[in-house]
Amino acid sequence: MRLDGKVAIITGGASGIGRATVHKFVREGAKVLVADIDLARAEQVVAEVEDAGFAGAAAAVAVDVSVFADVEAMVARAVEIFGAVHVIFNNAGIAGGAPLLEHDPAVDYEPMIRVDQHGVYYGILAAGRQMAKQGAGGVIISTSSVYGEQAAELSFTYSAAKAAVISFTRSAAYELAEHGIRAVAITPGRVATPIINQFSQELRDTFASEQLRGRLTEPEEIADVVAFLASDESRVINGTVVSVEDGYSVF
Numbered sequence: 001m002r003l004d005g006k007v008a009i010i011t012g013g014a015s016g017i018g019r020a021t022v023h024k025f026v027r028e029g030a031k032v033l034v035a036d037i038d039l040a041r042a043e044q045v046v047a048e049v050e051d052a053g054f055a056g057a058a059a060a061v062a063v064d065v066s067v068f069a070d071v072e073a074m075v076a077r078a079v080e081i082f083g084a085v086h087v088i089f090n091n092a093g094i095a096g097g098a099p100l101l102e103h104d105p106a107v108d109y110e111p112m113i114r115v116d117q118h119g120v121y122y123g124i125l126a127a128g129r130q131m132a133k134q135g136a137g138g139v140i141i142s143t144s145s146v147y148g149e150q151a152a153e154l155s156f157t158y159s160a161a162k163a164a165v166i167s168f169t170r171s172a173a174y175e176l177a178e179h180g181i182r183a184v185a186i187t188p189g190r191v192a193t194p195i196i197n198q199f200s201q202e203l204r205d206t207f208a209s210e211q212l213r214g215r216l217t218e219p220e221e222i223a224d225v226v227a228f229l230a231s232d233e234s235r236v237i238n239g240t241v242v243s244v245e246d247g248y249s250v251f
């Protein structure tokens with residue numbers, strides 16, 4: 001098993017990409033802290049993997065990733081339950097947006113920056129400190145987006161936050177290399193999760209046509225890549241962006 005004995009924290013683990021990654025990691029032998037603002041759904045995901053009888057283990061914790069004290073408590077909880085932190089997947093995020101000139105900064109800028117940008121920074125900082133203290137290396141994987149590398153409709157704030165995730169990843173890899181800690185960002189394109197499912201069928205069809213297989217990516221397909229990135233098999237991948245976008249950028 002690829003992640004046997006590893007302890008991982010997955011934020012946004014109650015839904016979509018995070019939930020699929022919890023399943024994959026526990027199947028691969030990891031002990032996973034399912035961290036989400038929605039504790040009831042995080043507990044449901046823990047029950048799912050327990051029912052499936054996978055090799056690893058899981059526990060749930062409530063966290064608001066936009067609050068540093070919460071993120072520190074999340075890391076402490078992982079250590080308390082599982083004894084260490086080897087991997088963090090900074091994946092919790094919110095999407096949406098209005099045309100720039102219609103922005104109310106309190107609605108269209110600040111909340112998203114707090115969750116999608118500050119949340120990733122806090123995860124890198126709190127888990128990075130714990131990994132450095134343990135002295136045995138670690139892996140920090142963070143979810144950016146194809147929008148982190150391009151402008152897109154109704155995406156002014158989201159793109160800025162997702163670009164910051166890429167920048168944080170490069171700088172974290174640089175600063176934490178001396179501790180044997182790697183940092184990698186992933187850029188999904190269009191993934192069939194509640195974030196996308198809120199849109200009309202027509203728009204979802206357009207999204208599907210923007211990828212080379214002509215369909216939305218399944219969250220499990222992203223989880224497969226994240227498991228590889230969390231494993232030692234990807235040890236030469238560091239400080240970079242791994243595209244998981246099914247050719248979205250070739251158009």
Ligand code: NAD
Nearest residue numbers: 012014015016017037064065092093145188190191193195
């Ligand atoms: P999702 O809505 O299914 O999952 C997001 C999870 O994050 C939810 O469980 C939610 O409760 C949690 N969350 C939201 N705010 C939080 C907070 N403040 N603290 C803790 N948890 C919080 O969506 P998803 O599509 O699985 O998104 C996961 C990540 O992937 C996000 O960062 C998103 O921006 C990114 N992404 C998604 C797509 C896509 O097409 N679905 C594309 C590119 C990037």
